[in-house]
Amino acid sequence: MGHHTFDAAHADRLEDAARRYRYCSREELLGALALHGTESVADLGSGTGFYTDDVAPDAAHVHAVDVQEAMHDYYRAKGHPENVALTTADVADLPFADDAIDAAYATMTFHEFASAESLADVARVCRDGATFVVVDWSAAGDGEDGPPLTERYDADDAATMLSDSGFDVERADERVETFVAVATR
Template sequence: MGYHTYPVERADALEDPGRYRYCSREELLTMLDPTDDDRVADLGSGTGFYADDVAPFVDTLYAVDVQQAMHDRYREKGTPDAVEFITAEVSSLPFDDDHLDGAYSTMTHHEYAAPVNGTDADADAGDGALAELARVLRPGARLVTVDWSADGSGESGPPLAERYDLDEATAQLEAAGFEIETASDRPETIAIVATR
């Protein structure tokens, strides 16, 4: 991550149940399709809003966030036993090749993927994040991406200029070696299931 991070001083907003209107617990679990022995990463876990939903269905849930302060907030509210904290950029994950059985990001793809109008160095870092995900996900593993759409109204979430549309996001994933299983454009968000 690193191009844009969620302000820690607004972390309480990450616990708002209204977030489910953009991606429900059931939708996320259906797209991810985890098993109880899976090792799964929540990319940009923040305060653990969605990690709490996925952790009961997996062996290990890696809460990955670049901000240690977000991990501290998550610890304060209490964490499921399956959760392990990883403070790292998505472009530099501390996992062996093929370590993960799945990964997901909810409203954070725009934080670690290559910026639309960024510099060449930013684009390389974004490309590196997706290549890193391809490295740490085992063959056949699912990567679920739900993020704000560049075609949305911009009333919620980050500015439109920081977002990707469905075609851009799927092209980024395909360029990193992922196969797109499903991709949908919704009123404010995009949802993509890709496999390694």
């Protein structure tokens, strides 16, 4: 399952606010993260920085992590907030110290990196009590938008994977075409 990477040649599609917010609004993401403004946050699969820009005003520092340098090139050209650092890395090999991250999130990218190795590395870099929010395309969806159903996980699969990686899952809910999972390290 999974591990499909979005084609950076179509990065401009990731800036369509009406389409993106249909599946995860700024308010929903910020509400789930419950930031206080002092946190170091990791956006896992940041792409063009669409959601990074939403989170940056509410965090001390945001690491925009993407495996594709082309996505960071797009974000640089667009312009990013001063408290955002662009980090080119695979989620299975995050370049952060143990317990360095206060919160992390993945919006529509979990299916691209979900594996025991990746989630173990997310757990490693997250401090105790850190929140990890996942919003992604669901295998329970109809496949009208997003990656093929065969590349997706459902809320129960994600909850199990998060739990197996040392996270306490607070909720994992199916929605129209997507799921949301909120967990604590």
